[in-house]
């Protein structure tokens with residue numbers, strides 16, 4: 655009799671355990687069913703959902719720089735990584751051209767995805783990869799998707815005048831790529847001595863912000879020997895120009911130039927079109943990407 659009661663108790667405990675396991679699985683399934691489906695691509699500007707997403711710190715850098723350049727006080731990235739501008743009339747400074755570009759990206763029917771590619775030799779500062787046409791087999795929706803690759807580490811290798819460094823930060827790099835992705839603006843030809851349509855737009859933003867403008871799209875390359883090691887490195891150089899608005903200097907056409915330099919081999923992406931090993935002779939070089 656006692657043995658039978660023990661058996662009954664064991665059976666009861668086993669049934670309770672089975673019930674609890676079943677309940678936990680049901681709860682887990684219910685929770686999963688409530689989670690929204692994360693689509694790999696969706697309209698607007700967002701952190702990548704298809705690999706190489708920006709870290710929290712990198713997203714904060716982008717958010718801070720876009721706020722400064724647009725003046726949108728309520729610009730932020732939501733929990734799903736999408737760029738949101740809650741109140742578009744809440745503006746503090748910034749550039750009207752930057753606002754137009756960033757709004758076009760946020761409202762775009764395209765999917766524009768930000769990826770982090772630090773220390774990549776294929777990316778110098780930033781680049782827009784070739785777009786794809788993506789079809790959602792579940793919903794039947796089709797859209798164009800673009801990926802902007804950012805190499806935040808490259809910006810740590812910049813040297814030169816502080817004003818030139820400020821004119822060439824990750825925020826400007828992103829705006830440049832948005833100029834390609836959203837406004838379909840083009841760069842100048844590799845050896846042309848012009849800024850190109852895309853960089854001309856970004857120069858308009860710099861002008862509105864009181865920042866020197868980039869003179870040419872392509873960087874100059876030249877060789878320089880290191881003093882201590884004697885090794886030769888390839889230096890890339892961009893020139894920025896600030897035209898004074900004072901009456902005197904405007905009359906006499908005065909402007910100031912600021913120089914930005916980096917080790918092309920460390921940053922990568924520079925197509926090696928150096929024509930001479932003579933470090934005093936400069937050659938034109940294309941930048942793959944930005």
Ligand SMILES: [Zn+2]
Nearest residue numbers: 841852943944
């Ligand atoms: Zn470009």
